Amino acid sequence: MKGLLYVAGAVLGTMMFTQCSDWTEVENKFEEPYSNKGEAYYEQLRAYKKSDHPVMFGWFSGWTGEGDNMYNMLRGMPDSMDIVSLWGGSFDLTEAKLSDLKEVREVKGTRILYCQHITDIGRSVTPASVEKDFIVDGVKYDSREEALAAYWGWYGQYGDTSAEGKEKAIRKYARVIVDSINKYNYDGFDIDYEPNFGYGGNISSNANHMHILLDELSKDLGPKSGTGRILMVDGEPQTLNAESGPLLDYYTIQAYYCHGDSDLDNRFQNLINKFSSVTPGADAAEKEANILKKTIWCEDFERHKNDGGPRFTTRDGVVTYSLRGMAMYYRPNIDARIGGVGAYRFDLCRPVNDYFFIREVIQTLNPAQK
Numbered sequence: 001m002k003g004l005l006y007v008a009g010a011v012l013g014t015m016m017f018t019q020c021s022d023w024t025e026v027e028n029k030f031e032e033p034y035s036n037k038g039e040a041y042y043e044q045l046r047a048y049k050k051s052d053h054p055v056m057f058g059w060f061s062g063w064t065g066e067g068d069n070m071y072n073m074l075r076g077m078p079d080s081m082d083i084v085s086l087w088g089g090s091f092d093l094t095e096a097k098l099s100d101l102k103e104v105r106e107v108k109g110t111r112i113l114y115c116q117h118i119t120d121i122g123r124s125v126t127p128a129s130v131e132k133d134f135i136v137d138g139v140k141y142d143s144r145e146e147a148l149a150a151y152w153g154w155y156g157q158y159g160d161t162s163a164e165g166k167e168k169a170i171r172k173y174a175r176v177i178v179d180s181i182n183k184y185n186y187d188g189f190d191i192d193y194e195p196n197f198g199y200g201g202n203i204s205s206n207a208n209h210m211h212i213l214l215d216e217l218s219k220d221l222g223p224k225s226g227t228g229r230i231l232m233v234d235g236e237p238q239t240l241n242a243e244s245g246p247l248l249d250y251y252t253i254q255a256y257y258c259h260g261d262s263d264l265d266n267r268f269q270n271l272i273n274k275f276s277s278v279t280p281g282a283d284a285a286e287k288e289a290n291i292l293k294k295t296i297w298c299e300d301f302e303r304h305k306n307d308g309g310p311r312f313t314t315r316d317g318v319v320t321y322s323l324r325g326m327a328m329y330y331r332p333n334i335d336a337r338i339g340g341v342g343a344y345r346f347d348l349c350r351p352v353n354d355y356f357f358i359r360e361v362i363q364t365l366n367p368a369q370k
Contacts, residue, residue, distance in 0.1 A: 045079055046109035054327070054365045055082035056358070057252070057296050057342030059115065063089045065100035071350050074104040074112070078355050080362045083230065085115040085190040087345060093184060101184070111187035113230060114180070118191050118213065119201030121152050121169055125176045156202060167212050170203060174216035181221075188230030189221050190252070196236060207241045214240075218247040234298070238270040245275035249294065250339055256300040258322050261315040264297060264329055271295060289336030297326035298342040301357075305349035308357035323357060327364040341365065 062072050063086060070076030077084065084104075093101070104110045116124045122131075126148065129135045134147035141147040149159030153169035160168070181189055195204040203209045214231070218224045222231030224247055233240065234252035245251075253267055271291050281287035299309040299322050309322025318328065326341045341361060349355055 042107050042109075048080070048366075049082055049109035049111075054337050055296070055340035056080060056362050056365060057083045057085070057250075057298070057340050058301075058346035058358070059085045059087040059342070059344050060347045061087040061345045062347060063097065063100075065094060065096035065098075069351075071347070074100045074110070076350060077104070077110070077347070078359050078362060079108055080366070081110055081358075082340070083111045083113060083187075083342075085113045085234075086186075087115060090114050090116075090184070090186070091180065105185075105187070111230060113188045113190040113232070114184075114186045115190040115192060116177075117199050117204075118193055118210070119195075119199050119204045121155055121173050121201075121203055122148050123201070125173070125180055126151065166209065170209055170212045171216040173203075174213050178217065178220045186229075188232070188249075189217060190230075191233045192235055193233045193237065193240075194235040195239065199235075207239065207244075211241045211244045214244050214247045222247050222249055232296075234296075238267075238274045240274070242274055242278050245278050250296050251275075251291070251294050252296040252298060252342065254300075254344070255297045255322075255326065256344075257303075257310055258297075258299070258312065258326070259310055260313040260325070261329060264326065268292070268295065268331070285334060288331060289334050292331055292334060292336045292338055294339050296340045296342050297329065297338070298344060299323040299326065300345075301343040301348055302345045305345075305352050308361075321357065323361050324364055327361045 056078075058081065060074065060077070063074065064072040065074070067073065074084065089097070101112060105112055130147050130151045131144065134141040134144055136147055136150040139150070141150060145156050146158050148155035152159070152172060154160050154166050155169075159165065177189065192199070193204060193210070195201070203213055214222075214233075217231055220227060221229045225231075230249045231247060232250040232252050233244075233248055235254055237245075237248065237251040237253070251271055253271075255264060255267055258264060268291075272288060275291055276284070276287050279287045279290050281290055304310070304322070307321055308324060311319065312322040312325030313319050314325055314328050315332070318325070320328070323341060323343060327338075329338050343358065346355070346358055349357060
């Protein structure tokens with residue numbers, strides 16, 4: 001089955017483009033300046049990004065958009081990166097960042113997402129005058145919690161603590177997040193959701209509250225919105241309510257330090273158990289296939305920028321590094337590909353090895369046609 005999937009992907013690429021190698025060979029070595037490849041190259045690259053294929057995803061940290069080299073520029077990423085989540089520095093953009101963002105989105109077709117932890121209501125988008133000074137509409141409150149409740153409508157034991165009051169406050173929070181995303185025309189929202197790993201809160205620790213947030217966000221983002229903009233949850237999507245699943249484009253799993261398909265199988269079973277009942281499909285196999293196509297496995301390049309991840313053994317006995325092993329993942333007797341793979345802080349490997357492992361994994365996911 002694995003071989004069949006790789007061949008099918010290759011055939012698709014041949015059908016769509018006359019010379020796929022024209023835009024994939026760049027992954028062997030990045031050459032500066034970035035803009036010397038010609039419009040025909042970028043036109044094919046953008047068309048490839050729009051095609052149905054397993055995506056290459058990653059979190060980009062340290063973004064400045066400028067410098068003596070391209071280490072901190074989105075321009076310096078491998079061209080075939082599909083989706084990139086900004087790990088910090090997403091607001092109050094400088095002219096250098098705006099130019100960098102425009103280039104990779106419009107010329108290369110890379111989708112750039114805003115990312116933040118969801119924990120308590122108001123996180124990351126509450127005005128400093130409320131968060132630090134406890135002032136709302138000219139009124140000084142005695143505590144941060146009271147000020148947050150006055151601003152959002154509910155926080156902890158303060159404000160309108162009825163179910164209706166909490167829902168209204170959560171939906172208001174979601175609207176502000178969407179407004180922030182719209183301000184910079186990002187391509188979607190990546191929610192870092194880890195309630196059981198130190199990021200609990202009055203939204204994240206309550207699956208019903210999370211569903212309200214996602215439901216409001218889904219009006220503008222995700223598959224239900226019709227906008228083409230992405231809504232994804234990384235971390236612990238399997239702990240969401242089942243009804244939240246159809247609102248998401250991807251289930252992004254931080255399968256860090258994974259040693260083989262048996263580990264990934266256990267994680268995938270959690271997704272099946274949670275979302276099968278709400279996933280389209282005529283039978284269990286079709287539902288499983290559709291869940292697989294929404295699944296992105298991720299490795300930690302903050303630790304593994306030098307080697308691509310720990311030693312990994314596939315179900316077929318192939319021994320490789322974990323990120324590449326994740327890219328080779330398939331489900332026996334299921335005719336479907338994985339959604340994609342990704343890496344946390346993948347930009348850290350640029351000065352170390354010029355994105356060697358990222359480039360190799362891109363080739364594993366979507367082999368170039370020679």
